[in-house]
Amino acid sequence: MTKLNREGLAQLREQARAGWQQRWHGKQAQIIIGMGTCGIAAGARKAWDAFADELKKNNLTEVRIEQTGCMGLCYSEPTVEVRVPDMPPIIYGKVDAEVARRIVRKHIVGKLLINDHIYDRPALDAFGKQG
Amino acid sequence: MQAETKTELSPGLLEFIRQWKDKPGNLIMVLHRVQQEYRYVPRDVAFQVAALLEVPLAKIYGVITFYHLFKLKQPGRHVIAVCMGTACYLKGGEDLIRELETLIGAGVNTVSPDGEFSVEVVRCLGCCGLAPVLTIDGEVFGNLTKAQLPDVLAKYQGKQLAAATA
Amino acid sequence: MKNIKLEINGKPVTVKEGTTVLKAAQKVNIKVPVLCYHPDLPAWAACGICVVKIAGTAKMLRACSTPVEEGMRIVTHDPEIVQIRRTVIELILSTHPNDCLQCPRNQNCELQKLAADFGIRELPFEHRVRPLPVDATTGSIVLNPEKCILCGRCAKVCQQMQNVWALEFLGRGEKTRIAPAADVTLGESPCIKCGQCSAHCPVGAIYEKDETRDVLKALLNPDLHCVVQIAPAVRVAIGEAFGFEPGTLLTGKTYAALRQMGFKAIFDTNFGADLTIMEEASEFVERFAKGHGELPLITSCCPAWVDYMEKFAPDMVPHFSTAKSPHEMVGVMAKTYYAEKMGIDPKNIYMVSIMPCTAKKYEVSRSKDMFSSGQQDVDLSLTTRELSRMIKAAGIDFANLPDDETSDSILGSYTGAGTIFGATGGVMEAALRTAYHMITHKELEDVNFTAVRGLDGVKEAALTIAGKEIRIAVAHWMCNIETVLDRVRAAKLANGEPAYHFIEVMACRGGCVGGGGQPYGADDEVRRKRAAGLYKDDRECARRCSHQNEEVQEIYTEFLGSPLSAKAHHYLHNKYQAKPLYRK
Amino acid sequence: MAFKHYVMVCGGEGCESKHALAVHDALLKEVREQGVENEVQVLKTGGFGFCGDCPAVQVLPDQTLYVGVQPGDAAAIVTQHLKQGRPVARLVFDAAKNAKMFPADVPVGHQKQLRIVLRNCGVIDPEKIGDYLARDGYAALEKALFKMKPEDVIEELKKAGLRGRGGGGYPTWQKWLFTKKVASEQKYIICNADEGDPGAYMDRSTLEGDPHSILEAMTIAGYTVGASQGYIYIRAEYPLAISRLNLAIAQARELGLLGKGILGSGFDFDIELRLGAGAFVCGEETALITSIEGNRGMPSPRPPYPAVRGLWEKPTVINNVETWAAIPVILLKGGEWFGKIGTATSKGTKVFALTGKVNNCGLIEVPMGITLREIIYEIGGGMLKGKAFKAVQTGGPSGGVITQDYLDMPIDYEALAQLGSIMGSGGMIVMDEDDCMVDVSKFYLDFTVDESCGKCAPCRIGGRTLYNLVDKISKGKGSLNDIEQIRDIGLAMRKASLCGLGQTAPNPAISTLKYFEAEYLAHINDKKCPAGKCRDLLTFFILPEKCIGCTLCARRCPVNCIAGERRAVHTIDAAKCIKCGECYQVCKFGAVERT
Secondary structure, X not given: OOOOOHHHHHHHHHHHHHHHHHHHHOOOOEEEEEOOHHHHHHOHHHHHHHHHHHHHHOOOOOOEEXXXXXXXXXXXXXXXXXXXXXXXXXXXXXXXXXXXXXXXHHHHHOOOOOHHHEEOOOOOOOOOOOO | OOOOOOOOOOHHHHHHHHHHOOOOOOHHHHHHHHHHHHOOOOHXXXXXXXXXXXXXXXXXXXXXXXXXXXXXXXXXXXXXXXXXXXXXXXXXXXXXXXXXXXXXXXXXXXXXOOOOEEEEEEOOOOOHHHOOOEEEOOEEEOOOOHHHHHHHHHHHHOHHHHHHHO | OOXXXXXXXXXXXXXXXXXXXXXXXXXXXXXXXXXXXXXXXXXOOOOOOXXXXXXXXXXXXXXXXXXXXXXXXXXXXXXXXXXXXXXXXHHHHOOOOOOHHHOOOOOOOHHHHHHHHOOOOOOOOOOOOOOOOOEOOOOOEEEOHHHOOOOOHHHHXXXXXXXXXXXXXXXXXXXXEEEOOOOOOHHHOOOOOOOHHHHHOOOOOEEEOOOHHHHHHHHHOOOOEEEEEEOHHHOOOHHHHHOOOOOOOOHHHHHHHHHHHOOOXXXXXXXXXXXXXXXXXXXXXHHHOOOOOOOOEEOOOOHHHHHHHHHHOHHHHHHEOOEOOHHHHHHHHXXXXXXXXXXXXXXXXXXXXEEOOOHHHHHOOOOHHHHOOOOOOOOEEEEHHHHHHHHHHOOOOHHHOOOOOOOOOOOOOOOXXXXXXXXXXXXXXXXXHHHHHHHHOOOOOOOOOHHHOOOOOEEEEEEEEOOEEEEEEEEEOHHHHHHHHHHHHHHHHOOOXXXXXXXXXXOOOOHHHHOOOOOOOOOHHHHHHHHHHHHHHHHHXXXXXXXXXXXXXXXXXXXXXXXXXXXXXXXXXXXXXOOOOOOO | OOOOEEEEXXXXXXXXXXXHHHHHHHHHHHHHHOOOOOOEEEEXXXXXXXXXXXXXXXXXXXXXXXXXXXXXXXXXXXXXXXXXXXXXXXXXOOHHXXXXXXXXXXXXXXXXXXXXXXXXXOOOOOOOHHHHHHOOOOHHXXXXXXXXXXXXXXXXXXXXXXXXXXXXXXXXXXXXXHHXXXXXXXXXXXXXXXXXXXXXXXXXXXXXXXXHHHHHHHHHHHHHHOOOEEEEEEOOOOHHHHHHHHHHHHHHHHHOOOEOOHHHOOOOEEEEEEEOXXXXXXXXXXXXXXXXXXXXXXXXXXXXXXXXXXXXXXXXXXXXXXXXXXXXXXXXXXXXXXXXXXXXXXEOEEEEEEEEOEOOOEEEEEEOOOEHHHHHHHHXXXXXXXXOEEEEEEOHHHOEEEEHHHOOOEOOHHHHHHOOOOOOOOEEEEEEOOOOHHHHHHHHHHHHHHHOOOOOHHHHHHHHHHHHHHHHHHOOOOOHHHHHHHHHHHHHHHHHOOOHHHHHOOHHHHHHHHHOHHHHHHHHHHOOOOOOOOHHHOOEEEOOOOOOOOOHHHHHOOOOOEEOOOOOOOEEOOOOOOOOOHHHHHOOOOOEEEO
């Protein structure tokens, strides 16, 4: 890629924002896994694999798995945010492989929240355009 | 001038040293690279690094012995690092160390007699939510109890240890 | 530079910007106690004894390292500061052996003095001393890490002043110790035995190997003919142990003391220095005027420098003067020429050198060339510090000894050129005086080459003899030598004119007057005073050029033939070889 | 088919409230009875942090928050809100209650937290620079380079009142200004990422979750003070953070956000990583600098400060990760905005690593001026296992303990210092009735003894002597004179140690002694450890009335010192007991007692 000037940056930012909007508010379900050291230590990679496997089994090829940093909910690692269109974004905690599979089956397929693994977003986003 | 046989440095290490040679403050980065290769800093490698970087050997040893991550002795085949951050301490990190001593015969900063494990203490792995925590070769085990230790170790040592502690 | 005004204990002080609080306090005669600080070194700020307060604040600063600021108001003493200093001293003592009676620094230890000043009568804290082995492997200096208070002076001197890096802080925290790297002994390390560590150590953790008992035994042995020689720098420093000002010239009293102690003959290393100049100046003339051999010629009379060169700069071997150091020349002449003349079996001659130097202890057996008389040419080398202890033990009232005691013929007379060997630049100056004569066959009108005197780390000059320019360099304390050698190397690589024709190197700051075996407490002021004593000796000498020394002329006529003769080569020259930095 | 509404009732695993359960059940019943069970899902969730107003109920997706809900309110919520779409106004949470901490234009959530530093952590993919750009990444840099003069940047930081988050709390704008003023060809910017407090990991999370924010801020600093090179000094123990930083640096270089002529301006700046190697003292700035230079990390005296003579003797700005991460936001939203958050002297937010004996350990970011009670009982979800709160340790090995009496004091730099602790890097360790203060003090001293660089005598020797004194007390061998010695040594270390590590090393001991002297005296006079922690002072014995003779303890005892027939009362041989506590833990009948 060429070095950016100001215009280039503005263009790139617009593209990035569009992509971001698409990802966060688009038509596809999305699974965002906290992949900080603590998340990984608590088993985030195993959860990731379980998600991927279960999505495949259910033929949900359009559902994206994304990674993010630590949400700060260390007591509930691994934490996962699940965004399904027309449903509130939900943060699940203590997501082991089994819970991951349940999330796919019940939440993504069945549109049912999984009662005992829901945690609260630690703070509202005062800065971004996440909504 | 050393009596021991001279270790031949790998091309990768030599290239790394060449790249860093003229950068100020290179020594710690080079030592990290050396340890990546050998898991410790062998004596004759330290001599060679001194010559290649044109740094007094004494300075290299001063640095190696100052920083806990640098080692002058070969560690065990698996390195167990027990977190002794405050959260882990309060939640029983010390018990894990005591249990390890009985299980593998290696206390802090020693290698087990069979050369399989060495035990170290680390100051906070940043997994306080999982306290108490230890890592084996970088893999993190959290919310550990003494009772779980033999199983965890067995993963690394295989049947031999499992039999010994059964 | 800007002047800074501040107030210390209410007294106004004006000092230059960049001055430390400690120096500013000294200026108005306020004494802030220090322990790790030494004026030769940048403040390391380790011990915590010199803490002072900024008036009105609770925070404390270290006087040794804090630069003054405009309008600063400093308090150096109040009950809290004194209590804190006291606690710190008690803490240090709680990890120190406190075996003052057997300590080499008894009565001149800086820690002992602090403990005395603070009236410490008991140790409140648990006493714990790390058991660490003594390292006496160099034969010159002894490292006793149990006594080490980790002030860092020795390591800083070894690294920053001497660029040797034999000593380094190893380990961390309470396990920190000062030792050579890679599990070797000091003897196997790059140590050059200069002893600057021992001269700077505030306690008895690193000190000269004491050999006074061996000397006493030799003196007691009726079969031995014990002879002694004193180095130039000894005569201007020995008095410090007996209340004299540094630099007081005490040649006569020192001779007298030695005579009282039972030596059969008192020689003078200054004689050897004149002899060295005859050889070395001849070597220079050979190389410079006749083109035989490599230029520049580099002096070799400093054994610490020789050791350094063999380890760190072996490419300089061809440049080295092969002339032995003065005391070795006296040693070999004593066991050959003198023995022959006196009809004494050389085996029964016991030659003791009194040196300002710890490396001389190493030099006396450094190679087989040191045995060219068939015996070890010099049996033993004592430091100035050891001699002062022997004089005290012998019950000699040094201050009231006669001043006119003379040395013994035939290795005792000396010229002004011989005596200035003890100061940086002295060897160069002495050599030039004689080289001039050798080249021009004339005597100099003014023998003073002031450009090579003084404490600048590297002194360069150019002079013309017989229409030819001679470029010279004088370096002292080893950290200055690499720049000089690099210029030599660069010129060699360029295949051009040599960077210099003649280089003098001394390992210690100020030359031998600041030697590692000299009385404690040397700083630049003391070094200057000692050097001034030598230049005074030079001025007062009837003869000021080595070739004018009649006993030296006699030795050539009667024994050696001429400078650089085969016989002279056999007895007065030696060889050098590259050595590994680490012997293990 | 998704549900139309999700009703979340506060009352997760940490919640003890039966009331919340009743509200949950009432809502569930009402939903069924009103026939909307196909449109509404009722759920129990983790704590919202409103335990004072228990229970809280949140309705999604519109995020209406109800507090103080009673079971009787269920019908109204279902009928009015879920069926007719009109929230029940009398139950809606009133933001004004929390207004003291939030400036008017910050949207107030129901949470106590406000994420400025952690704004992107857990939101963006840290390995995608696009995610960072989408959230205004590098907009602050652009603004600084093209719309602000260096003085303006410093002015903005001054307005913000940002103070160093590494512990000292020194005003950031002053550091930058000093560095800017010194004339020098070369200057340096350093990010101190040598986070080493045991129990603090906010920097690691920030670097792992939002690495570009650090690069952006450092570049802004380079522009402001006239430096062209930055270094991030990071613990080698953080491999993930290192790899993400390396990736971020490569991305920024590729786009020209680092390197020559950034964004077409004439400004050059680049950043390299330097790794630590396991030395806590290297968090101290002079030690860090000498470590970057490739030396033993031994501190040197200040002044001169790094702003005047820092890395390779050149003027250097050195700030820690959390400070850096706040800077782009300050530039974008303005110093005034930031300055409205927090207390009079401490502005903005602070990240804490809340750990220890609380239910919800985690990384939290809260406005300065929040109380410990809010942190522990609301955000932290209260004490683990319902045990009694004893103290909070802030500031790690340099800090001290804060007791029950001060739970309601608003936290800022000054308040903590006044209590004999420090803000430090933000470790916050909650301790309960089972934690012994002598033992805690010993733990921190063990840490500082181990991490002391050994250079200065007060820290090297004083630290060990202090540890030994506290150790002696913990073993029941102490005397009252030992307490006197602890105080004497503590004073000497505070005043005469060279660096912050040594100066603050006695704090945990002095602080626990100040607030829990009785506990020390119990160890000394009664040879007892009231918390039951200090092994040497414990005795284990079996209560005959509770023991049923199951033999479990005897079988688990590693030294075979428990005797007793099956179904008969067991006894412990106190002489052989090694006080491992195994029997105490395994007994299912509470028959093993310790004193």
